[in-house]
Amino acid sequence: MEQxxxxxxxxxxxxxxxxxxxxxxxxxxxxxxxxxxxxxVREQLEWDAGHATMAVHIPMAELPSRLPEVPRDRPVxxxxxxxxxxxxxxxxxxxxxxxxxxxxGGAAAWAGFGKxxxxxxxNAGVVV
Numbered sequence: 001m002e003q004x005x006x007x008x009x010x011x012x013x014x015x016x017x018x019x020x021x022x023x024x025x026x027x028x029x030x031x032x033x034x035x036x037x038x039x040x041v042r043e044q045l046e047w048d049a050g051h052a053t054m055a056v057h058i059p060m061a062e063l064p065s066r067l068p069e070v071p072r073d074r075p076v077x078x079x080x081x082x083x084x085x086x087x088x089x090x091x092x093x094x095x096x097x098x099x100x101x102x103x104x105g106g107a108a109a110w111a112g113f114g115k116x117x118x119x120x121x122x123n124a125g126v127v128v
Contacts, residue, residue, distance in 0.1 A: 022090050024102040025077060027113040033101075037074045041089050042081060042107065050107065050125020052079070053116040060085050063092075072098060079103035079110065081127060 030036060040051055041060040051057065058066050060080070070076060076098050078086035083106040093100035103110065107127045111117045119125040 022087055022094070022102050023100070024083075024090075024104045026104045027110045027115050030077060030103070030115075033075050033077065035074045037071055037076045038103075039070065039076050039078050039086075039089070040080070040107070041078060041086055046081060046107075046128055048120040049128045050111065050117050050119050052107070052110055053118055055079065060089055063089060067096070070098065074099075076100045077103050080106050082106040082108055 025033060030038070038052055038055040040047060040055040040057045041063065042051075042057075043059055044057075047057045056069075058069065063070075070093070076093055078089045078093065078100060079102075080086040080089075083102055083104055086106060087102045090100045090102040105112070107117070111125070111127050117125040117127075
């Protein structure tokens, strides 16, 4: 697996981000955000094991170089396994001028709420 470049790692360094200080939404509230873009920032192995069916996968380390793929005209909801990595991404996207929110509880909460969650083969997914 390719290691992230130093510049990509630096993009997410900085002060500690407290998730509860960021705009957030729980899995049930996601559907209340019109045209929300669900951004999954987990690693490939995590994504393959299970992901929200409507999510777009851009691993956290790749996001700075792939930022043009993230729409500016829609709210962006960031998710990871538990909400910690996605909180850092949410804070960074807010600094870049995006309307971003953290998915409270991450993929674990998404799956726990019974939201659609599949693996790479389209079968029931698991959170790893």
